[in-house]
Amino acid sequence: MSSNIDVTETLDVKGQNCPMPVIKTKGAMDGLAAGDVLEVVATDSGSMSDIKGWADSTEGVELVDQVEGDGVYTHYVRKTE
Structure with a gap:
């Protein structure tokens, strides 16, 4: 399924442990528009x-x-909004 997802932006949190992946994901999502996909x-x-x-x-x-x-x-x- 992932091959046909239109990714808007990629966030690399490799090497970071909980809770940083979620915190950084939330921060990155705040800067996106509705319909955008964050990888x-x-x-x-x-x-x-x-x-x-x-x-x-x-x-x-x-x-x-x-x-x-x-x-x-x-x-x-x-x-989504």
Whole structure:
């Protein structure tokens, strides 16, 4: 699925642990327009549940996809409003 997502911006939080991936994702989302997609690249396995939980509980954002591979966790978050 991730191959046909139109990414607006990429946020690299590799090497950073909870809660920094979520904090930096929130900050980056604030600067995007409705419909934009942020790709978040992390190495913290906890980011899978952390970013999903944040997106599920935050108005105006939608978790489009999450991909895990080779110790890298990639999240695609769309700003919906």
